Amino acid sequence: xxxxxxxMENIEKHFGSVIALAGVxxxxxxxxxxxxxxxxxxxxxxxxxxxxxVHKPTAGTIQFEGEVMNFENPRDAIAAxxxxxxxxxxxxxxxxxxxxxxxxxxxxxxxxxxxFYDKDHADRVTMEEMKQMGINLRGAxxxxxxxxxxxxxxxxxxxxxxxxxxxxILDEPTSALGVRQTANVLATVDRVRKQGxxxxxITHNVRHAMAIGDRFTVLNRGxxxxxxxxxxxxxxxxxxxxxxxxxxAQLEGSLGGxx
Amino acid sequence: MNDxxxxxxxxxxxxxxxxxxxxxxxxxxxxxxxxxxxxxVFLLVAHDSGMFNSQGVMNWSIVSAQFAVxxxxxxxxxxxxxxDLSVGSMIGFASMIIAIFVVSLEWPVWLAILVTFAVCITxxxxxxxxxxxxxxPSFIVTLAFLFILRGFSIYLPQAxxxxxxxxxxxxxxxxxxxAPVFGGKVLKGFxxxxxxxxxxxTFQNGSRAGQPLVDGIPMLIxxxxxxxxxxxxxxxxTKFGNWIFAAGGDAQAARYVGVPVNRVKVLMFMFTxxxxxxxxxxxxxxxxxxxxxxxxxxxxxxxxxxxxxxALLTGGYGSVLGAALGALIFGVVQQGLFFAGVENSLFxxxxxxxxxxxxxxxxxxxxxxTGER
Numbered sequence: 001x002x003x004x005x006x007x008m009e010n011i012e013k014h015f016g017s018v019i020a021l022a023g024v025x026x027x028x029x030x031x032x033x034x035x036x037x038x039x040x041x042x043x044x045x046x047x048x049x050x051x052x053x054v055h056k057p058t059a060g061t062i063q064f065e066g067e068v069m070n071f072e073n074p075r076d077a078i079a080a081x082x083x084x085x086x087x088x089x090x091x092x093x094x095x096x097x098x099x100x101x102x103x104x105x106x107x108x109x110x111x112x113x114x115x116f117y118d119k120d121h122a123d124r125v126t127m128e129e130m131k132q133m134g135i136n137l138r139g140a141x142x143x144x145x146x147x148x149x150x151x152x153x154x155x156x157x158x159x160x161x162x163x164x165x166x167x168x169i170l171d172e173p174t175s176a177l178g179v180r181q182t183a184n185v186l187a188t189v190d191r192v193r194k195q196g197x198x199x200x201x202i203t204h205n206v207r208h209a210m211a212i213g214d215r216f217t218v219l220n221r222g223x224x225x226x227x228x229x230x231x232x233x234x235x236x237x238x239x240x241x242x243x244x245x246x247x248x249a250q251l252e253g254s255l256g257g258x259x
Numbered sequence: 260m261n262d263x264x265x266x267x268x269x270x271x272x273x274x275x276x277x278x279x280x281x282x283x284x285x286x287x288x289x290x291x292x293x294x295x296x297x298x299x300v301f302l303l304v305a306h307d308s309g310m311f312n313s314q315g316v317m318n319w320s321i322v323s324a325q326f327a328v329x330x331x332x333x334x335x336x337x338x339x340x341x342x343d344l345s346v347g348s349m350i351g352f353a354s355m356i357i358a359i360f361v362v363s364l365e366w367p368v369w370l371a372i373l374v375t376f377a378v379c380i381t382x383x384x385x386x387x388x389x390x391x392x393x394x395x396p397s398f399i400v401t402l403a404f405l406f407i408l409r410g411f412s413i414y415l416p417q418a419x420x421x422x423x424x425x426x427x428x429x430x431x432x433x434x435x436x437x438a439p440v441f442g443g444k445v446l447k448g449f450x451x452x453x454x455x456x457x458x459x460x461t462f463q464n465g466s467r468a469g470q471p472l473v474d475g476i477p478m479l480i481x482x483x484x485x486x487x488x489x490x491x492x493x494x495x496x497t498k499f500g501n502w503i504f505a506a507g508g509d510a511q512a513a514r515y516v517g518v519p520v521n522r523v524k525v526l527m528f529m530f531t532x533x534x535x536x537x538x539x540x541x542x543x544x545x546x547x548x549x550x551x552x553x554x555x556x557x558x559x560x561x562x563x564x565x566x567x568x569x570a571l572l573t574g575g576y577g578s579v580l581g582a583a584l585g586a587l588i589f590g591v592v593q594q595g596l597f598f599a600g601v602e603n604s605l606f607x608x609x610x611x612x613x614x615x616x617x618x619x620x621x622x623x624x625x626x627x628x629t630g631e632r
Binding site: 074075078084086091092093094095099102103104105106108115116117119143145146147 | 495496497498500501502504505508509512513514515516517518571575576628629630
């Protein structure tokens with residue numbers, strides 16, 4: 001396999017006296033979908049926020065394309081090519097799709113020396129990108145609030161890819177979605193992966209992970225419980241790892257193995 | 260209706276929308292309907308009262324322009340997700356320090372104006388800085404400045420001149436180069452010509468016989484129009500405008516994609532202060548005096564104009580043109596009731612009714628546009 005595009009080594013993060021991450025190591029390769037699983041409080045969010053420059057690690061190193069990085073803020077990480085799509089904060093519902101798409105990266109054109117927002121360009125590119133992602137817009141002016149949750153995630157993913165993301169971090173993109181929308185988002189992830197982009201997919205839903213993941217890393221109580229390749233682990237094993245084994249086995253017994 | 264709108268999508272659940280409906284459903288619709296309504300009402304009840312002759316038009320235009328100047332600032336700030344309740348006090352404070360600089364300290368008027376702008380914009384920046392750094396609601400922070408600035412505008416003239424009104428600024432402003440930018444009138448020749456050919460009325464006798472009743476457009480109106488155009492272009496046609504929407508729509512989401520939200524908000528507080536100072540300077544130059552009570556309740560009038568114009572109180576949505584229409588409705592109703600001979604106190608009743616209807620209509624329109632539930 002090629003070199004990893006990003007390598008997080010022995011990442012620790014302490015918040016005061018609380019140890020949120022106690023040495024997590026993770027490698028992500030271009031063109032793979034790496035699923036990061038874990039129950040609530042396992043440290044998934046803290047870990048990806050470290051990766052995307054929101055938190056600075058207390059200890060450990062982040063290597064991006066072979067170089068050690070020190071992200072001061074999310075802007076640095078975005079500039080390097082690490083884009084994050086947050087579940088609730090992907091889009092601003094009151095604004096149009098094209099204004100959302102180019103938010104923070106607005107195209108401009110100069111008229112008489114003053115630079116103006118290039119609406120025609122923004123609208124055209126947005127419509128093209130949305131068409132490629134399989135979303136039919138009434139117009140680029142359509143407000144994001146009129147889109148479904150899955151479509152919003154897709155717009156956010158398309159935006160990250162358009163602006164040159166090499167690593168795409170998806171924070172629970174499917175947790176609030178219905179079955180069909182989930183399938184759409186997973187299809188989008190697959191399309192992105194085929195473009196050679198590394199996808200880090202955070203979820204606590206084993207089915208969604210199994211549907212799309214190439215490799216799986218399980219976090220529990222701030223530590224990695226190991227990384228498994230596709231085909232070398234069963235959903236049941238993943239589920240047990242996430243929940244910390246024993247208790248879950250008991251619970252599952254009483255629930256008839258349906259969880 | 261014969262519409263030519265093409266259906267670009269083949270999704271059976273995306274309804275076709277006619278171009279007529281699309282043109283109609285816009286943030287300013289409430290303001291447009293309100294404007295048509297108030298003009299219709301006053302044309303019916305007050306058409307022969309002088310409201311629509313040259314002096315009458317100028318009368319309500321000036322009042323509307325006053326509202327518009329501060330509404331533009333309040334509108335952009337509200338879209339960026341913040342309020343400024345200190346606008347009214349800022350007007351009083353700015354008028355007062357100009358007067359003190361000119362009358363008590365005998366500075367040249369241009370210097371007094373420029374220093375006043377610098378001081379007030381700095382106070383606006385402090386307002387904004389405190390809001391973004393502490394994360395406190397701007398409602399509370401600017402409420403504090405409402406009292407602080409009003410207090411100073413009452414205290415300062417009493418401490419320095421032993422009175423609450425400082426007059427006599429006109430004498431100082433006569434040969435100043437900057438004063439006419441705020442207190443002057445433009446298009447005087449055009450109005451004289453209109454008077455000469457009989458389009459507008461002229462004085463029939465007295466020392467000003469032959470001169471038109473309205474001798475030019477006050478700079479306040481020019482400022483209002485300029486600020487409306489500036490605000491509209493900034494908001495809808497520039498990159499910064501997109502940041503204003505983003506900062507008010509969802510500050511955290513905007514930060515994640517690299518929008519400098521704090522800078523946008525502080526700049527909008529500074530712009531609001533600038534608008535308040537324009538208002539104050541125009542009034543001081545026109546009346547030649549400053550009063551400690553100037554600008555009372557203006558912050559609420561600005562907010563009402565903005566809300567009538569379709570802006571969302573919680574930010575992220577709105578229109579400068581809408582706010583300008585809100586200011587026009589405000590001015591026309593206030594002066595129109597006077598022309599129509601309606602008891603003055605009923606103005607507030609009308610205002611409340613218009614506000615309520617406009618907000619209900621605007622909420623409905625906004626839900627159609629943004630898919631809010």
